[in-house]
Amino acid sequence: MTHKPQPTSGSQDGIESALHEDRVFPPPASADLGLGKWHVGSMAEYEAEHRRSVEDQDGYWGEIAKRLRWMKPFDSVLSGGFPEPRWFEGGQLNACDNCVDRFVDEGHGDEVAIIWEGEPVGDGGPEIRRVTYKELQEQTARLGNALKKLGATKGDVITIYMGMVPELAIAMLACARIGCPHSVIFGGFSSQAIADRVQDASSKIVITCDGGWRRGKVVPLKENVDNAIEMMGDTSPVEHVLCFGRCHNKIAWGELDRCWNEAMEAASADCPCEPMGSEDMLFLLYTSGSTGKPKGIVHTTAGYLLYAAHTGRLTFNLEPDQNQVYWCTADCGWITGHSYIVYGILPNRVPTLMYEGAPNAPAEDRFWDIVERHKVTQFYTAPTAIRAFMKWGDEHPKKHDLSSLKILGTVGEPINPAAWMWYRELIGGNRCPIVDTYWQTETGGHVITPLPGATDQHPGSCTRPAFGVDAAVVQRDGTECEADKGGLMVIRKPWPGMLRGVFGDRQRFIDTYFSTVYEGGDVDGTPYYTAGDGARRDTHGNFWIMGRIDDVINVSGHRMGTMEVESALVAHDAVVEAAVVGVPHEIKGTGIAAFVTLASGFEAGDDLKKQLGAHVADQIGAIARPDQVRFAEALPKTRSGKIMRRLLRDIAAGVEGTQDTSTLEDFNVLAKLRETEE
Numbered sequence: 147m148t149h150k151p152q153p154t155s156g157s158q159d160g161i162e163s164a165l166h167e168d169r170v171f172p173p174p175a176s177a178d179l180g181l182g183k184w185h186v187g188s189m190a191e192y193e194a195e196h197r198r199s200v201e202d203q204d205g206y207w208g209e210i211a212k213r214l215r216w217m218k219p220f221d222s223v224l225s226g227g228f229p230e231p232r233w234f235e236g237g238q239l240n241a242c243d244n245c246v247d248r249f250v251d252e253g254h255g256d257e258v259a260i261i262w263e264g265e266p267v268g269d270g271g272p273e274i275r276r277v278t279y280k281e282l283q284e285q286t287a288r289l290g291n292a293l294k295k296l297g298a299t300k301g302d303v304i305t306i307y308m309g310m311v312p313e314l315a316i317a318m319l320a321c322a323r324i325g326c327p328h329s330v331i332f333g334g335f336s337s338q339a340i341a342d343r344v345q346d347a348s349s350k351i352v353i354t355c356d357g358g359w360r361r362g363k364v365v366p367l368k369e370n371v372d373n374a375i376e377m378m379g380d381t382s383p384v385e386h387v388l389c390f391g392r393c394h395n396k397i398a399w400g401e402l403d404r405c406w407n408e409a410m411e412a413a414s415a416d417c418p419c420e421p422m423g424s425e426d427m428l429f430l431l432y433t434s435g436s437t438g439k440p441k442g443i444v445h446t447t448a449g450y451l452l453y454a455a456h457t458g459r460l461t462f463n464l465e466p467d468q469n470q471v472y473w474c475t476a477d478c479g480w481i482t483g484h485s486y487i488v489y490g491i492l493p494n495r496v497p498t499l500m501y502e503g504a505p506n507a508p509a510e511d512r513f514w515d516i517v518e519r520h521k522v523t524q525f526y527t528a529p530t531a532i533r534a535f536m537k538w539g540d541e542h543p544k545k546h547d548l549s550s551l552k553i554l555g556t557v558g559e560p561i562n563p564a565a566w567m568w569y570r571e572l573i574g575g576n577r578c579p580i581v582d583t584y585w586q587t588e589t590g591g592h593v594i595t596p597l598p599g600a601t602d603q604h605p606g607s608c609t610r611p612a613f614g615v616d617a618a619v620v621q622r623d624g625t626e627c628e629a630d631k632g633g634l635m636v637i638r639k640p641w642p643g644m645l646r647g648v649f650g651d652r653q654r655f656i657d658t659y660f661s662t663v664y665e666g667g668d669v670d671g672t673p674y675y676t677a678g679d680g681a682r683r684d685t686h687g688n689f690w691i692m693g694r695i696d697d698v699i700n701v702s703g704h705r706m707g708t709m710e711v712e713s714a715l716v717a718h719d720a721v722v723e724a725a726v727v728g729v730p731h732e733i734k735g736t737g738i739a740a741f742v743t744l745a746s747g748f749e750a751g752d753d754l755k756k757q758l759g760a761h762v763a764d765q766i767g768a769i770a771r772p773d774q775v776r777f778a779e780a781l782p783k784t785r786s787g788k789i790m791r792r793l794l795r796d797i798a799a800g801v802e803g804t805q806d807t808s809t810l811e812d813f814n815v816l817a818k819l820r821e822t823e824e
């Protein structure tokens with residue numbers, strides 16, 4: 147039986163994909179790549195180690211945990227089970243210490259920890275900074291003290307809304323240093339999104355930049371924070387805004403504002419890392435759910451850090467002293483940046499590259515220019531970016547020497563085999579293994595992924611579970627699906643990197659992740675972690691992810707809640723009701739189609755379409771701007787008034803009549819909707 151990939155591209159026909167996904171690419175011998183030794187070098191080794199890691203969790207993770215530097219050893223490895231397991235109880239450690247200070251102590255202070263390249267390219271080339279472990283130590287210590295002076299005490303959530311500058315990583319690590327969980331908000335989000343998140347976390351301090359470079363323009367970050375604070379009015383918890391000057395754009399300066407440089411100069415560089423309990427919160431990261439309110443996903447100090455660092459090491463075969471330069475193109479505002487720019491890379495003492503701007507600034511070859519200039523060895527990006535590169539043309543990568551590359555990675559959504567093949571040939575020179583890493587904000591790190599030296603790669607499949615992950619495809623009663631039968635993606639045993647909660651909402655945490663599947667189908671039995679994705683396992687045991695099972699839309703590898711976009715639309719005077727669905731999109735994988743019904747007195751037309759698009763971008767961010775806006779007289783609903791989004795999905799995608807309409811209230815509605823145009 148052949149796999150039918152997600153309809154990611156309109157132009158891609160099924161025959162082409164069916165041909166491609168039967169291909170298998172065995173892992174290269176490490177000698178061929180000049181990477182040093184594989185950490186896991188064969189499938190036999192993988193199988194044995196994976197079995198041990200799920201059967202003897204205490205033994206396996208107790209041993210791996212020795213890779214971290216502990217201030218106080220732990221008493222136990224795993225205590226309790228789903229939904230609220232505890233890892234490494236009794237232990238104390240600090241995440242910043244494990245990313246920074248320990249390497250200074252071990253004599254590596256002058257080695258480069260972060261390589262940074264700015265977006266603008268002047269006559270002398272782009273601005274490049276290399277930050278050593280010693281410098282990171284000094285900067286995080288000063289910032290830690292500066293934050294304390296602003297009133298930060300252990301446990302306070304600090305919000306970070308910055309562009310991709312080294313100071314963003316410094317801010318994250320400084321928070322970790324003094325025991326303040328951070329909440330990083332992606333710099334592309336709007337004031338409303340900032341206000342919602344700051345309020346939910348009761349954040350007293352916001353760290354931001356005057357502006358950030360994006361495609362030759364300055365994103366007014368500080369202004370967005372100012373507006374968010376104004377929106378919150380009397381209910382704003384914000385007491386201080388610490389602002390780093392990057393673009394020197396004009397900004398307003400008010401009572402709450404503090405200057406980064408002045409604060410750093412005034413602060414002492416002596417700020418020991420705070421001893422933190424294993425289960426203390428390291429950070430909060432908001433992600434969309436299927437209801438309107440964003441969820442604050444809680445990650446802990448020991449389990450998360452260990453899991454991110456361990457998966458980072460194995461998936462990318464990270465190893466110090468091998469001239470490795472690792473680059474993940476994500477923004478630190480997403481989990482990918484948290485785990486695989488900062489916390490999962492730095493503890494491995496391999497330099498992590500941060501790039502400030504867009505992939506097409508000043509031209510479409512910018513990424514390849516960066517790879518060549520810094521001799522990048524591991525490169526990690528998203529399928530949506532790969533599809534854009536394909537569209538921009540082969541000439542861009544072909545202009546550059548990409549021979550330094552050894553391992554390629556993807557993350558965020560299923561990759562269509564055509565994009566996988568292009569990535570392998572044009573970027574990887576048919577030599578680099580591709581790791582298609584499946585995971586989520588909630589999992590903390592990779593849960594299903596090839597290992598570059600062990601796993602056969604199948605274009606479009608994320609292949610095999612990571613160590614310690616007991617992944618399965620099951621039916622609702624918990625029984626495992628037969629090979630090639632689609633079902634629910636679950637994880638049956640706790641792993642260290644898993645989320646520990648939804649901030650301030652225990653019920654939502656349990657309802658969302660632990661209420662769908664129980665062992666043996668008995669609701670009084672052990673719950674399984676449900677990822678919310680559909681998947682199937684093939685006859686070789688490889689996993690193929692089929693996409694979200696709920697209404698959440700995955701745009702360019704980022705989850706958007708339909709509700710968030712719908713509430714933004716309804717907030718516009720012209721809109722009475724809105725329903726939003728995902729629609730196949732050539733570049734983004736999935737785009738957003740919005741169906742709206744208008745208030746009387748408003749004219750349907752291109753003008754209003756544009757206005758509504760701009761309105762959503764303004765309310766949530768450009769990433770949520772609908773690709774299609776359709777005006778409808780009414781929306782298809784069930785008798786109980788629930789909008790039937792699955793019917794809208796078909797209409798948006800231009801497919802007809804594949805759905806069960808027996809619960810539809812008014813059949814005329816559907817006929818009329820089909821007449822609406824894009």
Ligand code: WT7
Pocket residue numbers: 433481482556557558559560561582583584585586587588608677678679691693694700703704705
């Ligand atoms: C959802 C998680 C994890 C960082 C980026 C997105 C989808 C992620 C893959 C992959 C197929 C994937 C899933 C998942 N997803 N990686 N390699 N193959 N699907 O993080 O916003 O938490 O989204 O992204 O649907 O549940 P996120």
